Amino acid sequence: MNIEMIEAAAARLAGHARRTPLLSSPFLDEIAGRRVLVKPECLQLTGSFKFRGAWSAISALDPAVRARGVIAFSSGNHAQGVALAAKMHGAPSVIIMPSDAPQLKLANTRAFGAEVVTYDRANEDRDEIGARLSAERGLTLIKPFDEPQVIAGQGTAGLEIAEDLLEMGITEAEVLVCCGGGGLTSGVALACADRAPGLRVRPVEPEGFDDVTRSLAAGEILRNASMSGGICDAIVTPQPGNLTFPIMSEHCGPGLVVSDEEALQAMAQAFLRLKVVAEPGGAVALAAALTRTDSLQGDTVVAMISGGNVDPAMFARALATL
Template identity: 65%
Template sequence: MTSLALIEAAARRLHGHARETPLLNAPLLDAIARRRVFVKAECLQLTGSFKFRGGWSAISALPPEARSRGVLAFSSGNHAQGVALAAQRHGIAAVILMPADAPDVKIDNTRAYGAEVILYDRATEDRDALGATLTARRGLTLVKPYDDPQVIAGQGTIGLEIAAQTRALGITEAAVIACCGGGGLSSGIALALEPHAGFRLHTAEPAGFDDMARSLASGARETNPAATGSLCDAILTPTPGALTFPILRRLAGRGCVVTDDQALQAMSLAFAHLRIVLEPGGAVALAAALFAPDLPDTVIVTASGGNVDPAIFRTALDRFPA
């Protein structure tokens, strides 16, 4: 299981390979939110999302013989790119199973990082079954998008950075909101911040795909009724992870739920006031800080990804001019 020690070990392996991303703040954004909002800009991470951390952590932790045979990942795009670049920099092969409806920019970038991309229909095909077949057939090691201890540990390094950056700013209490699909990012950050009693992790998800929020409320893993139907493609997962949910059930507060329009508005405001580019799934935590009720005076959010389709980004700017 992932622990603080595993996260600290992942941080040592990531040192010099991943970026330490900034914690951004803008007074005009604070005024809109009516609270202080600090944005952990993982959209500026290598490959445009936090997923590089987990990919590097998992691949670098493999025994050399297993690593040499290559890795497999399945992802709508951000985990795909993170694993592809980590594999390329380790000099090994990567095969990536991606849904055919993933944004073209994510598919194209994954291929550009040197990976072999295999597309599937997420509405009719079981990616887990397809992945198991490919793993067995080619001798690859599967790097899961969130339900893997080393992946969780890699994402948890963001929590270590948040702890250090907030300490430098004199912040000792805050809600920390993480964009959430299967829960790898959320659970990793929650574990990293567990020693810091003033911080409480909350998840953020799009309406209709809020399986983690409903699971935290019920105490059992809930399932989404549909596989598609939100602009937040990066965080559409069927149910919370088997490894991640127990961590979040123990450490997380209530989950936040936002609409696609709120995510688009957060994208526009992030561009206007922070000059960063976010994708819808990477903007839901900021949307929660802007629009969710009953949050404290200081909120830290993950801007988890910026690999947005240009047409969707234009829609955000046109529909919600700042």
Template identity: 65%
Template sequence: MTDIAAIRAAAARVSAGGIRRTPLLSAPELDRRAGRRLLVKAESLLVTGSFKARGGWAAVSALAAEGGAAGVLAFSSGNHAQGVARAAAAHRMPAVILMPADVAAVKAEATRALGAEVVLYDRATQDREALGAELAARRGLALVPPYDHPQVIAGQGTVGLEIAAQAAEEGVARADVLVPCGGGGLAAGIALALEAEAPGLRVRTAEPAGFDDAARSLAAGRRLRNERLAGSVCDAILTPQPGALTFPILARLAGPGLAVSDEEALEAVALAFRHLRLVLEPGGAVALAAALFRPEALSGDAVVCVASGGNVDPALFARTIAPA
């Protein structure tokens, strides 16, 4: 199980892997729109463009230290793929990445550029977990799943350590921390870190409407599945259901989940670029969208939003930020 000791150990390895602390940004116009102080944790500025570099490095570096793995396999819509591919290349390990066929081309290209082999599948009709398990067994690869893995959760928890320290520097002791949520690795890791380092900060998951399995599961007290596995512009965070490892952590530590429309996520992308000069993908902007468009669901004078990734398709980004 992941705990604060594992997160602190992962932080040391992640730092040694060239992954640096990301800033906590703000802008007066975003504060005005949110009706409170709004602080954005800019994970899109990390190497590979998302927080997934943390979990990928934490897991692969632990495997390399143990020895015996012929290589690694991951399944991902792109961000976890790049994190694992980068870490595997640095540790001289082969990497095979199972990616949905409808993934943004920029993500597949970036993954191949990091030296990984990309294998495509249909996310609407094929079970990626079953495909990944079969491929890993056939090739003798160690499976590094995108969220349900103790070291991946520990690596993502390093975001929480940074938020705790930065919030204290900003004089914020109590606030909701909104986190984009697919399978829940980032939200669960942050929640564990905040429990130990900043108990006045509470994680709230943010998801696209219609794919809000985390929010519905938290409300029901059990894991629920999404009816669909495709059909949102927030492709980076579309997962079948919360993870078996991540959900118990969120059920214990997280507040009620939030959901936003695709249109609101895209508006948050435009606002992040306009006021913070951040490049975000829609899935990486859902927490910001929740702060801006669901202010009545929040409490307190401040809110922290994790901007989880910036690997957006260039054509979509250009359309999104173009003046109306």
């Protein structure tokens, strides 16, 4: 991985992905005790940052390989990103999704034209399923985070953050990123390290699924004890990626961990103050910006809302915290 790959991905994404802005609210600043800038990737195509990596990876394939189709496994956001990117390239897609994924994500993935194959998150190995179907059908596997071109695509969000902050005259800030396997976090960290080294990228995870935070502290990859039980389905992964962990180890600060209740409260604040919709896993970075104030440095924090694909019942649960 290098900055040239991220720049190349940005060129391929031009005209296809949305450049999301940095939003602010004096109410959020007051809660956090510092300036809070929010990058709403919930406004990205398919409702999350995952479209960036999906387009990057699929657009980089040889046309003949791409025409045979792609396969991906995801709880929903990577699924939708790959499904739409494949459809826009005229390629078939098969998406492996946990049976307990939010119904909205399952429905949207099918609506983008993908064939959806469900599995039991607690008892079946999605990697094995993906490898088997890929071999049987001649499909190219687009991994959700541990794939160079996917990391490069996610890193384009980091280029935008660095460029927008420098335009605002901000050279130092904490950049909080919702983190599962680390594709987004590592891509953003690589981009910021090159373009604005005064920015410190920090992964944020939900309690009980803090494998990246624990791994960074231990200096080695550690697994989560469980793969179910929380509400932040978008960022629940077994462990950091073999490609993403070294990047995060080199370029990221310590991880931060928030509770499900704090994620719900951040969803409510994002809606109330910024008029944007976040899903639980997409709101953990904003939750950390608002509640982990003693763990942050400087007078500016950037929090990414990584996705907004939330079922109505869960969103109502978040609004009930107001």
